[in-house]
Amino acid sequence: HKTQLNSFSLFILSSKCHNTLSLSLSSFLTKLALSLNPSRERFVESIIMGDQGRKWITCTLFLAMSLMISLINGESNSIQLNDDVLGLIVFKSDLNDPSSHLTSWNEDDDSPCSWSYVKCNPKTSRVTELSLDGLALTGKIGRGIQKLQHLKVLSLSKNNLTGNIIALSNNNNLQKLDLSHNSLSGQIPSSLGSVSSLRYLDLTGNSFSGTLSDDFFNNCSSLRYLSLSHNHLEGQIPSTLFRCSVLNSLNLSSNRFSGNPSFVSGIWKLQRLRLLDLSFNSLSGSIPLGIFSLHNLKVLHLQRNQFSGSLPSDIGLCPHLNRVDLSFNRFSGELPRTLQRLTSLNHLDLSNNLLSGDFPAWIGDMTGLVHLDFSSNDITGKLPSSIGNLRSLKDLILSKNKLSGEIPESLESCKELMIVQLKGNGLVGSIPDSLFDLGLQEMDFSGNGLTGSIPRGSNRLFESLTMLDLSRNSLSGNIPGEVGLFNHLRYLNLSWNHFNTRVPPEIEFLQNLTVLDLRNSALIGSVPADICDSQSLQILQLDGNSLTGYIPEGIGNCSSLKLLSLSHNNLTGPIPKSLSNLQELKILKLEANKLSGEIPKELGELQNLLLVNISFNRLIGRLPFGGVFQSLDQSAIQGNLGICSPLLRGPCTMNVPKPLVINPNTYGNRNNNEGVPGNRASSGSKKFHGGMFLSVSVIVAISAAILIFSGVIIITLLNASVRRRLTFVDNALESIFSGSSRSGRSLVTGKLVLINSRSSRSSSSSQEFARNPETLLNKASRIGEGVFGTVYKVPLGEHGRNLAVKKLVPSPPILQNLEDFDREVRILAKAKHPNLVSIKGYFWTPEMQLLVSEYIPNGNLQSKLHEREPSTPPLSWDVRYRIILGTAKGLA
Known part of the structure; x- marks a missing residue:
């Protein structure tokens, strides 16, 4: 085995010797010179004899020997090759490799060309490509990468690397740099843009911040692809961008860029541009003419900015455009007619702007459209029949405009249609049956004026539809039983219509249904027992109908239910235990x-x-x-x-609603009307102060005297024996009908008696009331309904003064005795209290008994607390306190 000490080992050993002696390179050379001078023998001896000297000499000799061995055995290309090994090993030392992808990287190897994720030039054996995408690496990009001077491709995307990228700014051979989808931060160094060889730069999905300097694009003549999207960059887009003359893809989306980009002097000069994405920023200003110079442009994304003004009229002169998204801006005016030239355009989104004008009839010329979204604008007019020419159309989204007329039958020609959203317009007429023959997935016609019945659908629709919203229209008729055949339906909203039919039991077959909303649709009958058989239902709203019967026990099978609303119906029986x-x-x-x-x-x-x-x-x-x-x-x-409460001992008290009338102005500051709009005294008699009707329940407020009297009358008359009938008291008759005799009119016809009246003359309205009270007590004049009867507002007297008239609940066995009735009314009329409204009179026949009192126009407590308009301020705590105090004193 050939022993070779590589440069990495020398680097480590020299570092250790340096740390041991804490000497700089200059100090090392000085001492070495002194050690070779014979005249400095004693100094050299002192160094050699000391511990520190012995360590210094040992390291020096070891390094010298290592260098000699390296020079003798190494060749020039071996030294160069070991620079790549050194760089990669140091680069690896700054990383954390939890899945051990880099185990093949061994510092003892002569060459890194066999290592995983490393590619070399076969002629020079130098590292040219390093691709570590998606290896879950953490750590930072260290300076070891600078050793790879022949590196052309560096791709570290989809990891979790942190820190900055300063170490990458000096590689002059780099052609592709992909650091996308990491957690890198700091400012993008301007020197990175000066790498003249760089063709591809992708820093997408990091946390880079700060601004881009004008120098960043000083030397970008080779750059073809640039993506800095999904970072935190801010400021203006540099005006030097035009120097990237061969750029064909520019993506600066999802940052914080602001201001008006230099379109004319900058972007419009990038004539090779195919993709321009500036979306999701804070850019503003208008889009000037000149976009036609981008002859090769295919994708234009400017959505989610603050651009304004009209759309550039030459946008239709970019013949290769296939995607245009200008949504969520402030563009105004009409759609440019040149758009009809874009026959290759398949995605057009102009939603959420301020566009106006009639819906263009030339839309049918854009035959390549697959996605069309004009929603949330002010577009008017009718949908043209030419829309049926869009045979490739899949998504038609025109919601929240001012469209009128009927849904065109020609839509049936759009066989590829999957999504139709026309909600929030002024469309009328019926829903075309042909639409229910298409393979739609989503259909939203809510918030229009559509009439007629719901089409029954087809087998194709049964297999495709997932969302159906026909709410807030004027649809009628039956809900078709075929609704149970929509196998994939997840959302069904038919609320706020006029069906006047039963809830179709076939709904139980909708195995994927999660939302069922049938509110306020005039539904009758009972809640289907098996409505929850699918167990997928999460929201069930049937409130505001006329449903009867019991709540079915089967509703407890809705194991996924999150919202159950059955309010405002006529349901009876107990609350089922299965709800638990x-x-x-x-x-x-x-x-x-x-x-x-x-x-x-x-x-x-x-x-x-x-x-x-x-x-x-x-x-x-x-x-x-x-x-x-x-x-x-x-x-x-x-x-x-x-x-x-469950903590209360003893039985629960049975509650009977007790409406009352109080005047909170009687207490405290009488001039304080805070919190109650219109709380002023009545302009009537000074004897009756203008109090408010306030109630502890839904019963419209009437005077406490009327309610107390009603209770006393019923209790008294229940215990009284049937007595002989008497005529009305003469002076009472004469106080209303001048010139009437004792016998007067027939008691069967009825008399109106006003107690303590100062005038004996009868008005025309009083006479009309006496002849036919039912003509005045109609639905239009009804203001409330209580336990003992219904209250009406009736004008009586010469000046048509409004009075409150309560029609008592019929009870022939106890209210047919006129004498008892008259006596009790007069007794209660004498009751005086600042919180009570006195009785003014009564009307009596054997078939009908009425009580008359002062009309107080200011509503009731229920309306003041829970039914106020949003513009009306709530009652202040001071007013609430005075109301409670007045209530207590009125009951005392």
């Missing part, structure tokens, strides 16, 4: 139904449940212990018969 099987459930909305019984305690075990609303049902008993029920808001359980 829905371990993924996060939102449960059952409010505004007629559910009864107790809440299953097992629901407290649903750990993922975040929101529950069971208000306005007929539920009783204790809330489940645990989970979201421990912190449930009162608004989520209000309006039930009796629900209480």
Whole structure:
């Protein structure tokens, strides 16, 4: 075996000797000279006799011998070859190779040409290519790479290398440098752009920051490919870019470049350019004319910037364009007509701009289009029939414009069509049956004015459709049973229509369905028992319909369900215990139904449940212990018969809604109307202050006196025996109808009695009310409904003053005694309290009994707290306190 000490070994040994003696090279030479001078014998002896001297001499002799052996046995090409070995070994020492890909790299080898991932020139045996892509390497790019002076290709992409790339800036033979998809950082050295031999530079997907200096493109005459995308570069794009005269691919996307690029003096001069990608930056300004000079341009991506102005009219003079994406900018004006010349264009995305004008009829000339997206603009007009000429079209996305007219039948000629999104326009008419014969994957016609019924579909559509959204239209008729044949359907939204039909039971066959939204579609019948047989359903929304019956136990089979909303229906019966099987459930909305019984305690075990609303049902008993029920808001359980905390001892109290009227201005500062818009005193009699109607439930506010009176009347009349009937009190009759006799009009016709009225004359509206009260008590005048009756707003008197009239719930056995009725009304009319509105009078017949009181126009507490407009500020805490205080005093 031939023993040869390579230069790497010498490098290591010399470093060790240097560290041992802590001597510089000049110190070493000085001492060596002194040791050879006979006149300095004593000095040399002192060095030799000391420990440090002995170490120094040993290292010196060892290095001298090593150098002699290397000079005798080595040849010139061996020294050069060992420079490559040295460089690669030092380069490897800065890396971490967790998968041991570089185990073949051995410093004892004479040549690295047999090492993995290394290629050499067969004539010179020098390393020319190093490709370590995707080896999960970590560490940094060290200075060892500088030893590879003949390296032409260095590719280290898709690793996790860190640090900067200063060490790479001095290799004058480098032609391709690919460091993409690492974690390199720092500023890109300007000297890297001065490597005149460099043709390919890819630094994509790192964390480089700072700006690019103008010097970066000083010597880029050989550069053909440049990608700096997905970094953190900022500032302006250097104006010297035009010097890269042979550049055919420029990708600066996904950085933080700003300002207006030098198009005319820079980019438009790169006449060999085939790809231009400046997307996802903060570039601004307009796009000037001149793009036609990029005759070879195939891909133009400028999306997600702040460009404005009109589209360049000469864009259609780039005949080889096949992809244009200018979306998410501020371009305005009409589409340039020259676009129709781009017959090779297959991808055109102009979405999310400010483009206007009619939808172009010449779109049919762009026969190469595969993807067309004009969504979120202000394009008007009708869809032309020429759109059927786009036989290669797969994606048609025109959502959120101002299109009108009908969906053209010619779309059936687009046999390759897969995605049609026309939502948020003004389209009318019916959905063409021919569209349901195509192999569509996504169909979104939501938010239009479409009418008619849903087409039944075809076998081709049954096998392809994954998303169907026809919500917010005016569709009617039945939901076709064929909907159960869409084998791959994942999203179905038919909400906000007028179907007036049952939920099709065939939905259970949709094995891949994850979202089912049928809200507010006038559905009737019951919830299908097997709606969750597929077990893939995650969102089920059936609220706002007229569904009846019980909630099926089978709904507990929806093991993936995250949202269940059945609110605002007419569902009855108990809440099924099987809901406790829905371990993924996060939102449960059952409010505004007629559910009864107790809440299953097992629901407290649903750990993922975040929101529950069971208000306005007929539920009783204790809330489940645990989970979201421990912190449930009162608004989520209000309006039930009796629900209480699980910690409360004794039975739950049955709740009966008690509407009340209070005037918070009676307390504190009477001039403080903060938080309640329109809270002013009524312009009527000074005797009645203008208070607000506020209620603790959904019942529209009426006066406390009316409600208290209603309760007293019913309790009193239930215990009273049937007495003989009397006529109305004479003075009461005369106070309303002047000139009427004691007998007056027939009691069957009815009389309006106003208590404590100062005038005995009757107005025309009072007479009309007495003759036919049902004409005034109609749906238009109804303002609320309570437990004991319905409240109407009725104009009475000479000036048409509004009064609140409550029509009591009919109860013939107890309200047919006029004498008792009149006596109780007059007793309660004498009650005076600042928080009570007094009774003004009544109307009585054996068939109908009405109570009359002052009309207070300011709404109720429910509307002020939970139904206010977004522009109306919420009630302040001071107002809320005064409301609570007034409520307490009114009840006291």
